[in-house]
Amino acid sequence: MTSTHAAPELSYLDHKVAMYRCQVALRQFEQRAYDLFLENFVKGTSHLSIGQEAIAAGVAAAMRPTDWTFATYRGHAHTLARGVPMTPIFAELMGRTNGLMAGKGGSMHLTSVEHGMMGSYAIIGAHLPIACGAAWSAQYRGTDQVAVAFFGDGSVNIGAFHEALNFAAVWKLPVIFFCENNLWMEYTRTSDVTAVANPAADRAAAYGLESIIVDGNDADAVYEVTSLAIARARAGEGPSMIEAKTYRHGGHSRADPGKYRPDEELAEWLLKDPIPLYRSRLLEMGVSEDDLLVLEADVDAEVETATNEAKAGGVPGEDLLLKDVWADGGASWRN
Amino acid sequence: MAQLTFREAIARGIAQEMRRDDSVVFLGEDVGAAGGVFKGTVGLLEEFGDVRVRDTPISEQAILGAAMGAAMTGLRPIAEIMFSDFFAVCWDIVANEIAKSRYMTNGQVTFPLVIRSGNGGGLRFGAQHSQSVENWAMMIPGLKVVVPSNAVDVIGLMAASIRDPDPVIFLEAKALYASKMDVPDGEIVDTLGSAKVLRQGSNATVVALGSMVPKALQAAEELATNGIECTVIDVRSLVPLDTTTILREVSATGRMFTVEENPRLCGWGAELASIIADEVFYDLDGPIVRITTPHIPLPAADALEDLAIPSVERIVNTIHKSMNS
Numbered sequence: 048m049t050s051t052h053a054a055p056e057l058s059y060l061d062h063k064v065a066m067y068r069c070q071v072a073l074r075q076f077e078q079r080a081y082d083l084f085l086e087n088f089v090k091g092t093s094h095l096s097i098g099q100e101a102i103a104a105g106v107a108a109a110m111r112p113t114d115w116t117f118a119t120y121r122g123h124a125h126t127l128a129r130g131v132p133m134t135p136i137f138a139e140l141m142g143r144t145n146g147l148m149a150g151k152g153g154s155m156h157l158t159s160v161e162h163g164m165m166g167s168y169a170i171i172g173a174h175l176p177i178a179c180g181a182a183w184s185a186q187y188r189g190t191d192q193v194a195v196a197f198f199g200d201g202s203v204n205i206g207a208f209h210e211a212l213n214f215a216a217v218w219k220l221p222v223i224f225f226c227e228n229n230l231w232m233e234y235t236r237t238s239d240v241t242a243v244a245n246p247a248a249d250r251a252a253a254y255g256l257e258s259i260i261v262d263g264n265d266a267d268a269v270y271e272v273t274s275l276a277i278a279r280a281r282a283g284e285g286p287s288m289i290e291a292k293t294y295r296h297g298g299h300s301r302a303d304p305g306k307y308r309p310d311e312e313l314a315e316w317l318l319k320d321p322i323p324l325y326r327s328r329l330l331e332m333g334v335s336e337d338d339l340l341v342l343e344a345d346v347d348a349e350v351e352t353a354t355n356e357a358k359a360g361g362v363p364g365e366d367l368l369l370k371d372v373w374a375d376g377g378a379s380w381r382n
Numbered sequence: 383m384a385q386l387t388f389r390e391a392i393a394r395g396i397a398q399e400m401r402r403d404d405s406v407v408f409l410g411e412d413v414g415a416a417g418g419v420f421k422g423t424v425g426l427l428e429e430f431g432d433v434r435v436r437d438t439p440i441s442e443q444a445i446l447g448a449a450m451g452a453a454m455t456g457l458r459p460i461a462e463i464m465f466s467d468f469f470a471v472c473w474d475i476v477a478n479e480i481a482k483s484r485y486m487t488n489g490q491v492t493f494p495l496v497i498r499s500g501n502g503g504g505l506r507f508g509a510q511h512s513q514s515v516e517n518w519a520m521m522i523p524g525l526k527v528v529v530p531s532n533a534v535d536v537i538g539l540m541a542a543s544i545r546d547p548d549p550v551i552f553l554e555a556k557a558l559y560a561s562k563m564d565v566p567d568g569e570i571v572d573t574l575g576s577a578k579v580l581r582q583g584s585n586a587t588v589v590a591l592g593s594m595v596p597k598a599l600q601a602a603e604e605l606a607t608n609g610i611e612c613t614v615i616d617v618r619s620l621v622p623l624d625t626t627t628i629l630r631e632v633s634a635t636g637r638m639f640t641v642e643e644n645p646r647l648c649g650w651g652a653e654l655a656s657i658i659a660d661e662v663f664y665d666l667d668g669p670i671v672r673i674t675t676p677h678i679p680l681p682a683a684d685a686l687e688d689l690a691i692p693s694v695e696r697i698v699n700t701i702h703k704s705m706n707s
């Protein structure tokens with residue numbers, strides 16, 4: 048299984064091609080996840096990152112394998128970008144035994160500790176303090192690991208966000224708070240309910256942090272600002288907050304058509320689609336059209352294989368139901 | 383052997399484990415330089431330094447989130463929530479994050495952490511600083527819940543909780559902080575999920591927790607002068623629950639009385655009553671009776687608080703009446 052993770056030690060151009068491949072893989076994965084939802088293979092809910100791929104790809108490329116990602120329920124892209132193969136993620140969405148968590152977590156809780164993917168959290172803001180804890184542990188143990196916590200623009204008005212920022216700042220923790228500002232919460236525009244124009248960045252100053260705003264549809268720009276923030280964190284210079292401007296092409300979740308958004312707004316952002324933009328940049332830099340076609344076909348094949356492998360997974364049974372409440376593997380609360 | 387108060391036992395238990403294991407760290411509001419608002423952590427900052435004993439902002443979600451993130455990446459944090467009523471402002475981290483994440487991730491993460499908190503009434507602090515919330519914690523799958531009733535148990539159960547690989551809510555009855563007892567020298571390590579039979583009697587079994595244990599014992603002494611001999615059990619740990627000991631002792635006497643500080647509805651005694659009714663119903667000689675705080679927010683006035691929380695007198699009268707009816 049090919050990893051979608053873009054390793055920073057590649058040559059300049061290979062690194063960019065890897066980031067492109069990552070974005071294409073995230074896009075194709077999400078489109079297939081949507082189809083599988085419509086076909087009722089994916090039950091419950093799912094939140095896609097179509098349109099926001101440059102962020103997951105750019106940030107993951109700036110991270111080391113030992114660093115930690117804390118994501119929201121909109122976490123498929125971040126999970127893939129950290130190098131988790133497609134099959135267990137599709138299988139998890141379908142509730143199969145070969146799922147990343149054997150079907151016990153589902154779309155909103157993707158976790159793969161071995162890939163540094165420390166969880167996807169579905170209570171708004173909750174994982175920001177948790178990421179602080181991981182960063183504290185790195186600081187205490189003297190490793191140079193860094194934690195990155197992603198969150199949406201709607202998440203800046205909940206208490207945990209503010210507690211985490213102050214806490215990280217006063218303890219100088221190696222944590223990056225990364226806002227994916229896609230302008231919308233579920234069905235409400237964030238600017239309608241938020242006191243400042245840049246929901247995350249404008250709050251940075253309140254916690255003594257520099258305000259960093261980046262084009263979230265440009266993977267290179269995301270990679271650059273994240274690399275700098277991570278370098279500061281590793282050097283013991285404390286947390287950073289980055290706000291990336293982006294847009295989700297689809298609805299909030301499930302089959303939401305997103306009709307509450309003005310047509311012109313969507314049209315404008317479709318023109319800023321990160322993937323064709325990055326593709327043209329690679330062509331300008333001398334990557335051949337043929338190479339890109341091969342790469343894209345390769346991703347298509349990966350999605351196809353992974354879909355089939357995931358569908359072939361078993362249906363979880365009672366053996367899993369009472370497993371792993373406790374560290375001893377069981378669920379018993381009495382003797 | 384030394385006489386220690388319950389509050390001194392807390393610092394001793396934590397210190398015992400911090401000396402043994404560098405991965406044990408401690409954080410909370412006013413816990414370091416001030417030694418805790420209840421003086422339960424005096425001396426820890428001096429002995430272990432401000433890298434391991436950390437004062438935090440007034441940010442309960444950040445405190446518990448930090449404990450969780452640290453626990454899932456190799457540390458064994460102890461976090462303090464000053465008053466257990468304050469769990470209400472960080473309950474998401476407790477109930478949704480810490481408690482659920484191991485299960486949701488199919489066992490990829492563990493949370494070896496302890497959250498200790500001053501619990502319950504008796505100090506006339508009023509409703510927002512006095513509730514006994516053990517039932518909040520008990521009803522969440524994924525949390526262990528430990529409630530010691532004396533200084534020796536504080537040390538031993540604290541050590542067991544810190545060494546346990548799962549999240550433990552460690553509730554310290556504020557009413558007991560000043561209580562004293564002889565504590566042996568040297569390391570003390572107890573076992574979670576083990577109830578203790580403190581007194582043996584043939585007529586009734588009284589099951590108590592935390593601050594209610596000394597009252598239940600005193601009530602048993604008074605009842606004995608009236609010819610009612612009670613077994614008294616200190617539950618010590620609600621999760622895991624030592625049903626073996628409790629079922630055996632209830633079967634032996636044929637009667638069960640619970641003494642609970644939590645407000646009545648969904649108190650731990652209700653769960654116990656259902657287990658008894660389910661499994662040893664035919665050993666019972668009379669109804670199961672729960673003696674609890676009424677289902678009210680706790681009042682502040684001493685006279686009212688004393689009426690609310692089960693008293694020795696109420697325990698004696700309730701048992702006496704029920705045994706003679």
Ligand SMILES: Cc1ncc(C[n+]2csc(CCOP(=O)(O)OP(=O)(O)O)c2C)c(N)n1
Nearest residue numbers: 121169170171199200201202229231232233
């Ligand atoms: C505490 C809490 N409140 C409400 C919700 C319901 N909810 C889920 S996603 C969402 C919108 C979040 O918007 P944003 O932070 O911008 O993230 P996005 O979905 O755009 O990525 C809401 C309100 C929740 N999951 N948790």
Ligand SMILES: [Mg+2]
Nearest residue numbers: 199200231232
């Ligand atoms: Mg949003």
